[in-house]
Amino acid sequence: MDLTFSSEQEEWRDEVRTFLTAELPADFDWNSEYDEDEEGWAFALDFTRKVAGRGWIGLTWPMEYGGLARPAIDRFILWEELIRANAPVVNHIGWGLAANALLAGGTHEQKLRFLPPIARMETFWAEGLTEPDAGSDLASLRTSADWTGEHWIVNGQKTFTTWGTHADVLYLAARTDPAQPKHRGISIFCLDLRAPGVSFSPLHNIAGGRQNHTYFDDVIVPADCLIGEVGHGWDYIMGSFYAGGPMGGMECEQENRLAELTRWCSTVGRYGRPLIEDPYVRERLAELAVMTEISRVLSYEGLSNFLHRRPPRFGGALNTVVSKEMRPQFSQTISEIVGPLSQVRGESPAAPMTGRPAEWFLRGINNHAGGTPQVKRMVMATRGLGLPR
Amino acid sequence: MDLTFSSEQEEWRDEVRTFLTAELPADFDWNSEYDEDEEGWAFALDFTRKVAGRGWIGLTWPMEYGGLARPAIDRFILWEELIRANAPVVNHIGWGLAANALLAGGTHEQKLRFLPPIARMETFWAEGLTEPDAGSDLASLRTSADWTGEHWIVNGQKTFTTWGTHADVLYLAARTDPAQPKHRGISIFCLDLRAPGVSFSPLHNIAGGRQNHTYFDDVIVPADCLIGEVGHGWDYIMGSFYAGGPMGGMECEQENRLAELTRWCSTVGRYGRPLIEDPYVRERLAELAVMTEISRVLSYEGLSNFLHRRPPRFGGALNTVVSKEMRPQFSQTISEIVGPLSQVRGESPAAPMTGRPAEWFLRGINNHAGGTPQVKRMVMATRGLGLPR
Amino acid sequence: MFDYDLNDDQRELGATARRVFEQAGGLALARELFETRAYFSRALWRTMIELDWAGLAVPEAYGGSGGGILDLYAVCLESGRAVVSSPLIPSSVVAAHVLVGAAEGNQRVAELLGRLASGASIVAPALLEPGGVWDERGVETRLERSGGTAKVTGTKVLVPFADVADRLLATVRDRDGVSIVLVDPAATGVSITPTDNLASLPLCAVVMEGVEVDELVGRAGGGWPQLAPALARGAVLRAAETAGAGERILEMTVEYAKSRQQFGKAVGSYQAVQYLCTDIGIASHLTDLLARRAAWLIDTGRPHQRAAAAAKLHASRAAAHMTQRAHEVFAGLAFMMEHDLHLFTRHAKHWEHDLGDVRHHGEELVEALQREFVDGSQR
């Protein structure tokens, strides 16, 4: 057992920290839940371009595709530090799902064409998997891609397209063979969002961001924008979720909030003493601290399993179940500590911690992206424990 | 809305209380979870005979069957007081399920034959429903009763037969027609436990009581010991569970424990002050108090619905779900208040509250009798909310 | 005869309330108020006044209709169901009850109570301070008397309807302990600022700097015993609103779970979703039962501290729990503003903390247990 990083890795961490300290204002605040504030958005784009400028977007990719060919553990460290700094990085779909799918299934030409622009932050990608009737049951998606002999014609609708109107390319899953059983007839594509026939309607979320319905009306997708083999899309989709290795982070976000809250509790009074001396508060701070330690060990375990190619226990679902169930609980516990003023938002001078508890509460409601906790429990029970379906 | 009892009803309550005060030692302790202590058992039998002597066992039954023809609300009050006094009443199956089934389905002759001895506490009944492979899925029971033209021959096995070796008669459910779908081919019987072919093997439970496996090897049951119509047993079984009206009580038991605990917390010191002043303890006492209030309102609501013949909400399952889920939680919370010494049993002088928290903990594990909380949740979801199966 | 149900008059009142709130726009009105940050609908409040609800719990002698908390209970089940923002609980219940206790022989208070009951005036209870605790110890606002004048200095937070109120009913402290005063919001030294909050409710910060006030409402140092029964009434009715909201959330959630198909069947056929739905049903129904009994105890003059505290404690937890469970069922759909659930979620965060949160009522409960089981007095 060894949970230390090598001195090279620690140096790498220092390099990232130095960069972040230089590029981000002290006490930088960023709504990770799809901020739509224009100034914030411009800053995020600019910041992400700086990250790209260092080559860190394609950190682990092969050199020929714009990467630095660095080991997965370096990416883990990078993400720990990005999240610790609450850094406004965007284009997660490009960095993540799309790049992973391209690396796994793309041709050499496709990789050369799509990956370097992502690494340079020249193309912004959105996610095109979820549909109104295909959420947890993603494989029931109905958006179609029909082959004309020359190109694909896409029709249908996607939903919850985060930052869709900002994006250039859509990582699209569409049904290419309606005759096949549902997981089989799916293929994945890079769809140009500027193409004729693409339109959006806004979906504002309660945490202050904009997602979208995305509609396709006879959108033409060139043949060379299909990734991998026709009809094997499901495997690429599933394989892409964790292909890049674990990205630490939830524990860093929780650690930040815990630190901010502990300090706040030491300065604010209640019953004529600092809040931190209040047993009711202490009991709840301890709960938050345990949740943070849990995130930390899950994160480290995931890294260790990945590095040693050990199959995770419980079908890999435990981590997801725990972090999803923990998310609303963490923000609710904060709200119990802060008390009635936890409903006050940042614009008000009465807002504790500039209204962050209220924002955290709203963001904490989202634990469904990527699958509901209920579905993940079932994965854990059946795939992880071998219980019958 | 009116949650008061009439002055006649309050007088009745006083009568019961006076009786209990006279008959039970102060601070009387009784393991309601199937006590097997011989002295305790003898006292319980004796006490129950005194209750019978007042005519209170058949309190609500017609006069001709040994009853006093009193209204259901009087029975509710009687049970509130019995449980408040932790009174050692036994023969619940006789008073309850068996009597209800006989009243609903028995012939005049059967009622005359079986009910008055129950009312006089001359026959002791055991329950013969559950089988090793038929627990939650009671209707899958396999014990058979075959008609020879003269009488029934019973073969098979029942389990968890509480106080079986003390009992005279078994309230038996057996399959009389294996050709019928599973709920249909069941009939109910009064089986003489002294008959040849009946045997027991002990099942000691963790709360200190003895239940049994009960075996039937060609046991002869006379024709007139079948209750109601052949093949309609399922309806009688289900109908009998609540036919007698609600029996208040859980709130009285919880109220007793809460009172005992509150007093104990006021006398025992921790950190140089009474436990009751410890915020950690106070928070948990409040939880217990809320649970007690919940039991109280559920009990009163059940009474009100019964008296006004209002169908209970949620298919009547909410009460069961809540009280079953609350049971282990209540004793666990007590254990958190009492601390490490909550594992100490009564024989030790170090035992807090003469070791009751440890006993409560063991008894609290039993929340499955009459159906698991999980099954009751499903009843609430499907029958109560109309969700699909 | 023993009966747990509201009586016919109360149920009729509830039916009226449901109709009135629906006609006013129902959830569409709640959405509009939230989106435009309009705080509350004056038109709807006028309708409620015309129906005499502003004076429902005020004795006839002071211009009210002399009803009880159970009557208001029927209304509040419905105001919760429709997520109504109105001065009913803070002004017509909490402030009114304090004023009723002080009105006899006090012409000024009696007159204000009359205006309150008629709907002409709103009186805003200014109780909570930045420490965020609801009990007596939380009152740090100072009352200073010199010569014939009394002056108040301090800060109150989350004061409902302070910016539209005729008077603020504030708790203050001096050497006698906690007392109650009426503050003119237009008086010199008062500054009132609406506070941006999750539900866009009319909650204000009130800063008072040497504000002159008239004589006390009630006895010097006797503020808390005056206020406690008023808070209990408000808390029980806030619990009624939570129960009413829970019923609506349950209906929405069950309806969705029946119709939404995934993996070839309705999601409501999965036990995981059935647990979520039954959780909502349990939380909502128990809140209703607990609060309804507490209201009845209050109306019949019986000891009610345990019942009221248990009701609001449970309601506070239910408010958070029910909305969270519903979000689990709706997943992405109700994370969007276009779905109505978030209106409940936002208000629930207010209900959770308003008029005593889990912590406050837990403390109330244990004090009641001690009185009953240790000191030996009655429940």
Place this chain on the structure above:
Amino acid sequence: MFDYDLNDDQRELGATARRVFEQAGGLALARELFETRAYFSRALWRTMIELDWAGLAVPEAYGGSGGGILDLYAVCLESGRAVVSSPLIPSSVVAAHVLVGAAEGNQRVAELLGRLASGASIVAPALLEPGGVWDERGVETRLERSGGTAKVTGTKVLVPFADVADRLLATVRDRDGVSIVLVDPAATGVSITPTDNLASLPLCAVVMEGVEVDELVGRAGGGWPQLAPALARGAVLRAAETAGAGERILEMTVEYAKSRQQFGKAVGSYQAVQYLCTDIGIASHLTDLLARRAAWLIDTGRPHQRAAAAAKLHASRAAAHMTQRAHEVFAGLAFMMEHDLHLFTRHAKHWEHDLGDVRHHGEELVEALQREFVDGSQR
């Protein structure tokens, strides 16, 4: 290289432990000890001694094998799995660690440590008092010095193996604060009574009335800093036992859920039961991960207060939660003594409270948070 797994030696040690505990009788032994109230198996303890486990965490200089907490971790996962009752954690870990800290230059302590490491002696930590709290404030046993003699008066409860111990290692208080003394159980004034408890574990009440003791173990008033790291080690290993027990409970429960048929299918195909089973898996695996990291931090000399406290807090809760969930799956079956689950349930109640319960470790956690985030020192 970064690796969360135990190393090969440790895993081999674990395999040995599993074999040894199974050969000693496994759950059948646990059942026999419980039913006969034999408290623990001397034969098994002798085997453990022969395998050098009594001195596993004692430096070689004092006759131990100089291993670490992670080595013991591998053993304790297995002792939990087989519900073993032994002096390993109280004597070989908690008492041993305190003695190691005081052995240098103290021949008496060094000799006792040698006997402890060789298995010749058991040293029983006598820490808890009737107030039932694990922290420093809970020590009320008095140390009185007059002339050349020191006398101890006080009561300790739930002292493990006190009736078979050579020495009791007791916390005492005088004007210097908390110190540690060794008490001869045979000394005049000591009375030791086994305490009947849920798991029939060897837990004793120890009453000391003016018991003469030799000089202090360690510094006067420095008892708590000596003890705290020993408690952390014991707590982490108790958490390891809980995790090991959880694994076995998970196996039992899943196996049953797969085979038990109701309503025509395996009960494990119902999501309600799947939630219960996954609850056990989650509680057990997280306990393992938390405790394993804490053990590694201890062995590598890193700050570990947050990790150790979180591990035991979680383990305490998991002990109660996992057994309760398993009982829900087994229902009536495991309410019977003939089923093995109750052996776990009974011991779990001990593990939940031993070496710090949820409350104690919550307090430890918040103290660590304050030091780290407010006082600004390192985690």
